[in-house]
Amino acid sequence: xxxxxxxxxxxxxxxxxxxxxxxxxxxxxxxxxxxxxxxxxxxxxxxxxxxxxxxxxxxxxxxxxxxxxxxxxxxxxxxxxxxxxxxxxxxxxxxxxxxxxxxxxxxxxxxxxxxxxxxxxxxxxxxxxxxxxxxxxxxxxxxxxxxxxxxxxxxxxxxxxxxxxxxx
Numbered sequence: 001x002x003x004x005x006x007x008x009x010x011x012x013x014x015x016x017x018x019x020x021x022x023x024x025x026x027x028x029x030x031x032x033x034x035x036x037x038x039x040x041x042x043x044x045x046x047x048x049x050x051x052x053x054x055x056x057x058x059x060x061x062x063x064x065x066x067x068x069x070x071x072x073x074x075x076x077x078x079x080x081x082x083x084x085x086x087x088x089x090x091x092x093x094x095x096x097x098x099x100x101x102x103x104x105x106x107x108x109x110x111x112x113x114x115x116x117x118x119x120x121x122x123x124x125x126x127x128x129x130x131x132x133x134x135x136x137x138x139x140x141x142x143x144x145x146x147x148x149x150x151x152x153x154x155x156x157x158x159x160x161x162x163x164x165x166x167x168x
Contacts, residue, residue, distance in 0.1 A: 005042045006051040011062055012154050015130075017044065019050050023072035027054070027129045029150040034126055061131065064161050066093040070132050077126070083109060084123035091137045094162045097122070098141045117141075125149050131158065144163070 001020055008015040010029075018026035018038070028035050045051070053071035060067035075085050087105055091097045099117040102124075107115040127135040130150055136158040140146050148155035 002162055003042045004045045004048050004051070005046065006046050006048070007037065008052075008055055008058055010058065012150075012157055015058070017051060017054055019048055020074060021048060022052055023050055023074040024129055024132065025074050025076065025122050029130065029154060032130070032151065033149040036128075041152055057132065062161065064163075073129055073132065075128065075133070075166075077123075077128070080106075080119070081123040081126060084120055085127055085129075085133050088124070088127065088133050088135055088138070091134055093134075096137045096139045096159070096164055099146075100141045102138065121146070137162075137164065 003025075004019045004021060006019070008017060009105045012029065014030040016026070016028055016030055016035075018036075018037070026036065031099070037103055050071050052112060057067040057071055070089075077085070077108060083106055087097070087102050099120045102120045103115040103117045106120065107113065121138075124138050125133045125147060127133050128135070135154045136148055136150075143153055145152060145159075
Protein backbone atom coordinates (compact mmCIF):
# COMPACT_ATOMS: atom_id res chain seq x y z
CA UNK A 1 0.00 0.00 0.00
CA UNK A 2 1.29 3.43 -0.93
CA UNK A 3 1.20 6.40 1.42
CA UNK A 4 0.53 9.87 0.08
CA UNK A 5 1.00 13.49 1.13
CA UNK A 6 -0.58 16.70 -0.07
CA UNK A 7 -0.10 20.32 0.97
CA UNK A 8 -2.94 22.78 1.47
CA UNK A 9 -2.45 26.51 1.89
CA UNK A 10 -4.98 27.78 4.43
CA UNK A 11 -5.54 31.30 5.76
CA UNK A 12 -4.15 30.05 9.08
CA UNK A 13 -0.99 28.47 7.71
CA UNK A 14 0.13 25.59 5.57
CA UNK A 15 -1.45 22.20 6.19
CA UNK A 16 -0.07 18.76 5.41
CA UNK A 17 -2.52 15.97 4.64
CA UNK A 18 -1.70 12.26 4.62
CA UNK A 19 -3.61 9.39 3.04
CA UNK A 20 -3.42 5.65 2.57
CA UNK A 21 -4.89 6.16 -0.90
CA UNK A 22 -8.47 5.60 0.24
CA UNK A 23 -8.97 7.92 3.19
CA UNK A 24 -7.29 10.72 5.12
CA UNK A 25 -4.98 9.42 7.82
CA UNK A 26 -3.64 12.79 8.91
CA UNK A 27 -4.18 16.53 8.64
CA UNK A 28 -1.87 18.86 10.56
CA UNK A 29 -0.84 22.49 10.53
CA UNK A 30 2.81 22.45 9.51
CA UNK A 31 5.02 22.59 12.59
CA UNK A 32 2.19 22.07 15.08
CA UNK A 33 2.70 20.17 18.31
CA UNK A 34 2.68 16.41 17.64
CA UNK A 35 3.42 16.92 13.93
CA UNK A 36 4.58 13.44 12.91
CA UNK A 37 7.88 12.42 11.42
CA UNK A 38 6.84 11.66 7.84
CA UNK A 39 9.13 9.13 6.26
CA UNK A 40 10.41 9.10 2.72
CA UNK A 41 7.94 6.32 1.88
CA UNK A 42 5.26 8.99 1.38
CA UNK A 43 4.62 10.15 -2.17
CA UNK A 44 3.37 13.67 -2.93
CA UNK A 45 0.26 13.33 -5.08
CA UNK A 46 -2.37 16.07 -5.20
CA UNK A 47 -4.74 14.04 -7.37
CA UNK A 48 -5.71 11.28 -4.94
CA UNK A 49 -9.55 11.48 -4.79
CA UNK A 50 -9.62 11.90 -1.01
CA UNK A 51 -7.24 14.87 -1.26
CA UNK A 52 -9.49 16.48 -3.87
CA UNK A 53 -12.48 15.96 -1.53
CA UNK A 54 -10.53 17.28 1.47
CA UNK A 55 -9.40 20.41 -0.38
CA UNK A 56 -13.01 21.16 -1.41
CA UNK A 57 -14.12 20.58 2.19
CA UNK A 58 -11.40 22.89 3.53
CA UNK A 59 -12.13 25.54 0.87
CA UNK A 60 -15.77 25.70 2.01
CA UNK A 61 -14.76 25.61 5.67
CA UNK A 62 -12.35 28.53 5.39
CA UNK A 63 -15.01 30.55 3.52
CA UNK A 64 -17.17 30.20 6.64
CA UNK A 65 -19.56 27.69 5.11
CA UNK A 66 -20.51 24.46 6.87
CA UNK A 67 -18.78 22.00 4.52
CA UNK A 68 -21.12 19.14 5.45
CA UNK A 69 -20.11 15.52 5.10
CA UNK A 70 -16.46 14.90 5.82
CA UNK A 71 -14.11 13.13 3.42
CA UNK A 72 -13.35 9.47 4.25
CA UNK A 73 -10.99 9.12 7.22
CA UNK A 74 -9.03 6.29 8.83
CA UNK A 75 -8.20 7.02 12.45
CA UNK A 76 -5.46 5.00 14.12
CA UNK A 77 -4.95 5.08 17.86
CA UNK A 78 -5.80 3.35 21.10
CA UNK A 79 -9.39 2.31 21.72
CA UNK A 80 -9.67 5.18 24.24
CA UNK A 81 -8.46 7.76 21.74
CA UNK A 82 -10.80 6.41 19.08
CA UNK A 83 -13.73 6.78 21.52
CA UNK A 84 -12.76 10.40 22.16
CA UNK A 85 -12.28 11.16 18.45
CA UNK A 86 -15.67 9.59 17.66
CA UNK A 87 -17.30 11.97 20.15
CA UNK A 88 -15.47 14.91 18.54
CA UNK A 89 -16.95 13.99 15.16
CA UNK A 90 -20.45 14.25 16.64
CA UNK A 91 -19.96 17.89 17.74
CA UNK A 92 -21.85 19.98 15.18
CA UNK A 93 -20.31 22.82 13.19
CA UNK A 94 -20.56 26.05 15.19
CA UNK A 95 -21.01 24.26 18.52
CA UNK A 96 -18.60 23.36 21.30
CA UNK A 97 -18.22 20.70 23.97
CA UNK A 98 -16.22 20.62 27.20
CA UNK A 99 -13.53 18.18 28.20
CA UNK A 100 -15.76 17.26 31.16
CA UNK A 101 -18.71 16.55 28.86
CA UNK A 102 -16.56 14.19 26.83
CA UNK A 103 -15.26 12.55 30.02
CA UNK A 104 -18.85 11.92 31.17
CA UNK A 105 -19.78 10.41 27.81
CA UNK A 106 -16.70 8.17 27.88
CA UNK A 107 -17.47 7.02 31.44
CA UNK A 108 -20.98 6.03 30.35
CA UNK A 109 -19.69 4.16 27.28
CA UNK A 110 -17.02 2.39 29.33
CA UNK A 111 -19.48 1.70 32.18
CA UNK A 112 -17.25 3.28 34.78
CA UNK A 113 -18.13 5.84 37.42
CA UNK A 114 -15.75 8.58 36.33
CA UNK A 115 -13.29 9.50 33.60
CA UNK A 116 -10.54 12.07 33.88
CA UNK A 117 -10.99 15.24 31.84
CA UNK A 118 -7.18 15.40 31.68
CA UNK A 119 -7.06 11.98 30.02
CA UNK A 120 -9.61 13.24 27.52
CA UNK A 121 -7.43 16.31 26.93
CA UNK A 122 -4.49 14.07 26.09
CA UNK A 123 -6.54 12.18 23.51
CA UNK A 124 -7.97 15.39 22.05
CA UNK A 125 -4.50 16.90 21.67
CA UNK A 126 -3.26 13.85 19.73
CA UNK A 127 -6.09 13.97 17.18
CA UNK A 128 -4.34 13.18 13.88
CA UNK A 129 -6.96 14.81 11.61
CA UNK A 130 -7.29 18.43 12.75
CA UNK A 131 -10.24 20.59 11.73
CA UNK A 132 -12.13 17.72 10.05
CA UNK A 133 -12.17 15.84 13.37
CA UNK A 134 -12.96 19.05 15.24
CA UNK A 135 -10.74 19.04 18.33
CA UNK A 136 -10.79 22.86 18.22
CA UNK A 137 -14.43 22.72 19.38
CA UNK A 138 -13.41 21.43 22.82
CA UNK A 139 -13.34 24.13 25.50
CA UNK A 140 -12.92 24.33 29.25
CA UNK A 141 -15.85 23.83 31.61
CA UNK A 142 -16.25 27.61 32.14
CA UNK A 143 -16.13 28.36 28.42
CA UNK A 144 -12.44 29.19 28.48
CA UNK A 145 -10.14 28.16 25.68
CA UNK A 146 -7.34 25.82 26.54
CA UNK A 147 -4.57 24.28 24.50
CA UNK A 148 -4.70 23.32 20.86
CA UNK A 149 -1.88 21.43 19.11
CA UNK A 150 -2.07 23.93 16.24
CA UNK A 151 -1.74 26.87 18.64
CA UNK A 152 -4.30 28.78 20.67
CA UNK A 153 -4.58 31.63 18.13
CA UNK A 154 -5.55 29.14 15.42
CA UNK A 155 -8.15 27.60 17.74
CA UNK A 156 -9.67 31.04 18.28
CA UNK A 157 -9.74 31.69 14.53
CA UNK A 158 -11.31 28.28 13.77
CA UNK A 159 -14.06 28.97 16.31
CA UNK A 160 -14.60 32.43 14.82
CA UNK A 161 -14.89 30.95 11.32
CA UNK A 162 -17.71 28.78 12.68
CA UNK A 163 -19.30 31.69 14.60
CA UNK A 164 -18.98 29.65 17.81
CA UNK A 165 -19.67 31.47 21.08
CA UNK A 166 -16.82 31.17 23.55
CA UNK A 167 -15.37 33.20 26.39
CA UNK A 168 -11.87 34.64 26.50
